[in-house]
Amino acid sequence: MELPVISRLNTAFRTSRITREFGIDALVSVLESYLPDDEIAIVREAHEYGAAMHAGQFRKTGEPYIFHPLAVARILAEMRMDYTTLVAAILHDVIEDTPAAKHEVAERFGEEVAHIVDGVSKLDRATDQSREEAQAESLRKLMMAMTDDLRVILVKLADRLHNMRTLATMATEKRRRVARETLEIYAPIAHRLGIHTLRNELEDLGFANRYPKRHRVLKRSVEAVAGRRKDLIREVEDKLNRRLSEEGIGAAVFGRRKNLYGVYQKMRKKHLRFLDVMDLYGFRVIVDSEDACYRALGVVHSMYQPISEQFNDYIACPKVNGYQSLHTTLIGPKGVKIEVQIRTRDQNHIAESGVAAHWQYKLGRDQARQAPEQRAREWLAGLVEVNRRTANAMDFMESVRVDLFPDEVYVFSPKGQIYRLVKGATALDLAYAIHTDLGNSAVSAWIDDHLQALSTPLSNGQQVRIVTARHQSPNATWLNFVKTGKARSAIxxxxxxxxxxxxxxxxxxxxxxxxxxxxxxxxxxxxxxxxxxxxxxxxxxxxxxxxxxxxxxxxxxxxxxxxxxxxxxxxxxxxxxxxxxxxxxxxxxxxxxxxxxxxxxxxxxxxxxxxxxxxxxxxxxxxxxxxxxxxxxxxxSENVNGEYPVELRVQGENKRGLLGRVATALAEEECSIDHVKIKDKQGDIAELSLLVTVSDRTHLSRMLRQVRKLPSVVKVVRAGSESSVSDAAQRSKQDKK
Structure with a gap:
């Protein structure tokens, strides 16, 4: 049988399998569990329209293109999203890849669907744009559409997840480029919005395609350890269930290995060996109430020795994406370190779905379930301000990247108001978080009644008051230490x-x-x-x-x-x-x-x-x-003013106190030293390279004369100047006189 025939048969078999698993009937079977018949009918209509628009288009895997939008809708259906989101998912590529126009989609399926589809569609690349610039413009368009309707990003995340699942057909270079973008943009967005079900899979698929060798090595190592400790998860699950039941706490305990990308990131950031990674095993304890969470924490700590510095109460202080849970790390069986997360059923649902919980059926609208959406909208409001201040799409994306890693620090204003900032944020970041004008005029900060520089990193629980001055204005050096996107874009x-x-x-x-x-x-x-x-x-x-x-x-x-x-x-x-x-x-x-x-x-x-x-x-x-x-x-100009940097090279006897004597001589001539580099030369002679500031050549001449008078100085010259003379020569002339 000829190879082309075999290829066509393989494609036919694969398409038949995909039809069974991801066709419209398979999607409807999921929808029947939570959507009414009239809404399912609209989803079917969207499929018919999408299939007609994508007719004749095929994916690199060989099957008709319509199976990709159906797979995206299936991911969202498993998250129990509303029918509007599912219709938009099925049609998410029709504006970009077919003759269909936005107004046509709006006429047939409504303005909401058309807005979501248009928000997901990439912008056409201009002839004078690089790939990175075009990508940044499209991402900015996506983020701005997302500020109007969060379902835009949900469709985009599901679209990216299915593309990552089928990335194997792409060339190696494109796989790595797409995987890098996923790890740097889309997985952090999913994390920022609290959608951990999507985030975890995006990270693992991104890791496997971005760093395939590292992924294989780490996977083998994890499996080898898991093989030696295959009974550990079951043992801890059984003990926790039994002990919690004895204490009258109804709980469900689930054990798992941490995802590979999380393990890799911890090794990389903390420079750890694989065997030093602490919480390779994680356990989730799901209870009925917040009171039960804290009682369960006491039970867990009575069973295994806790590591005090590895405890976090995200119930009392939720993460910026609305996530709530108690985290504790303990010394488990056989000295293995384990992490235990304790939360309520509602908190667990929010941890898995994040902002998606807002649209899911059979859920109430209580404050806890609305919290992730509210936090997300606060973040998006900040993006709108960043976009307003940022003309360049590349700069906008840089600011967004800064805000996509929401490890938080909580600080207080003098009036007791709490501000959440990213970990490592400085006093200046807080000033800009309060108000842009406050940041622009900031000069220092009182932190717990101590006057500190604006670059001082903040810690949890500190009280901070910003000091301002009317004459102050931002300068470029501030960009070296600010951590938040809002501060960076404002500067x-x-x-x-x-x-x-x-x-x-x-x-x-x-x-x-x-x-x-x-x-x-x-x-x-x-x-x-x-x-x-x-x-x-x-x-x-x-x-x-x-x-x-x-x-x-x-x-x-x-x-x-x-x-x-x-x-x-x-x-x-x-x-x-x-x-x-x-x-x-x-x-x-x-x-x-x-x-x-x-x-x-x-x-x-x-x-x-x-x-x-x-x-x-x-x-x-x-x-x-x-x-x-x-x-x-x-x-x-005759009216020139200011101070100007000059580099000096001073050679002197390599004895203690040389730098101090030179610095004193410079201070006497009102010269500031910005930088010093010391280098030994031939043992007895040391060479100093100093960057100092002067007002003009007259000021420089006075300073050189002052340094040359020092008995331990052999030579002093202005770097790059041929007119300077050595002190040794001058002293020789004086001796002759």
Whole structure:
């Protein structure tokens, strides 16, 4: 029999099996247990419409495409989702992959279904977008649609889960890329929304496809340990059931091995060997009430020795996704460490379903069941604010990633209000959590009556009061220690606007200079020429033109040429841009040569960075020419101010106290030391590399003279400068005199 025939037969057999397991009849058999007949009829209608739209489309596995949406609906049906979600699941690809339009779906199945389907659909990739940018835009669209209807993300998670189950047909590189995205985005979202049934499987499938070798090794190790201790789970289950029954506590006890990805993450984060992983075995104790939870905890602790630092009460302090349970780690039989989770039946249901519990049938609307949805909506409200402040989709996704790992810390305001923050959050994160304006003006914090820096990490139970100042504003160094997405996006938003203002001011000055060289004046420009220029550059106004010049995306000389419109007048001498040191982020001082006032300088325009100032003899500054617009003439302004970093290299006798004496000499000349590096040289000579700040070359000269007077100093030079002379040479001249 020929191979193509065998392939077709295999596909036919596989399709027949999938039809039995995942066809519409198999789905309906699940729905009959909780949906009324009229709603099931609508689900059948959605299947007929979806099958017609996807006719002729096949998956890489060979079966008709419609079986994928049916499998997605089956996952959601097993979660007992409402019929609207199931209809949207069956139709979730029709807008993206078929001629069907959103309005057509809305007319046949309602606006809710159309909104969910449209929210799940990916955006078309623009020609100038990278794969990562297109993915970020689509994810941002998904997250924003999810803020209106949480069922959007439920359909997307089920869609991703079925794709992960059938990922084996994909090429290796694509499997790993999809698995990485699953581990970094979709599994954390499921965790954030409290849907642990989906999260656990997404993590295990993602781990197996992202790191197949590590997965195989770890799986073998777990199975080997489980084989040696195969009776341990049954033994602990029996003992717990018997003892709880004796104490009059009705409970169901379930034992299991921890999922492989959880074990891998614990080994990786804590740098543990496999044998050192503590809670490889987990036990869940399900009781009827919260009172019974605490009584059961006492029973468990009386049976096995608890590890005190491994206890968490998530009933009194629920996790940010609404999860409630008591967690305790104990020394079990034969010295094996086990984890026990104790919770009520309702808490267990919420732990498994999270926000999905809101739509599930035969459930009440009590406060406990609404808690996960309320927590999720609070998180989504924060995402809306982040989206409003973030123009770039990549930055938005970075902020979302920060918020997808919700290990919490609880702190109190002076008035006793509780704030939940991510683990490792700082005082500045709390300031932004309270209000953006408070974060922008924060300078320090009182933490438990002690004045602390904004970068101080917070711990559970601390009372925090933020100290503000009217003159304060965010700076880029804050991004190095903030942990929350809201704080990061607010800081970036402020810095972008600050840089835009500075770029506009610089761009105006650069264009004024370029026009002056042509005998023109910015104030006297013909409005008609300005209008033509704006249409040519496709900019809304001249402020945007100034900004693009200031940040280096446009050349002032070229814009001036377009405005000149045939005029040949020119000034006798081109003007140079005066650098005052107050231009902010629009003017950057090169770190290679570290120019200071008094140095001869040149400016190089870098796209997106504005003007970079180099010393005139710096090789990195010798780029381009004035005619091409990559360079600009610059001089120091007479009103220049500020402090500028300079690198010094000091050689001295390798004796105790050298650094202290140098630091004292610098302090006498009012120089700040930002960084010090010490290196031994030839045993008797030590070399210090210091980054100090000075106001100008005169200040630098006074400082060098002060350091050279030290008897233990052999040589001091400014890094990159050929004009400095050694102290040894100077002392030799003095001796001769």
């Amino acid at each position: 970036l938003h402020h810095l972008r606007h600050q840089r835009a203002d500075e770029s506009r001011r610089l761009g105006r000055r650069l264009l004024t200079m370029a026009l002056h060289e042509r005998g023109m004046s910015l104030r006297k420009l013909d409005p008609d020429k300005i209008e033509v220029l704006l249409k040519t550059l496709k900019e809304p106004d001249m402020e945007r033109v100034f900004e693009s010049i200031g940040n280096g995306r446009r050349m002032a000389s070229l814009v001036a040429h377009q405005l000149e419109s045939g005029s040949t007048a020119s000034s006798d001498k081109p003007h140079a841009l005066a650098i005052e040191g107050t231009e902010g982020m629009a003017v950057e001082f090169a770190g290679c040569c570290r120019p200071i006032p008094g140095d001869r300088i040149r400016g190089v325009i870098r796209s997106g960075r504005g003007i970079v100032i180099h010393q005139a003899n710096c090789k990195n500054g010798l780029v381009g020419d004035r005619q091409s617009g990559t360079q600009v003439d610059v001089v120091w």
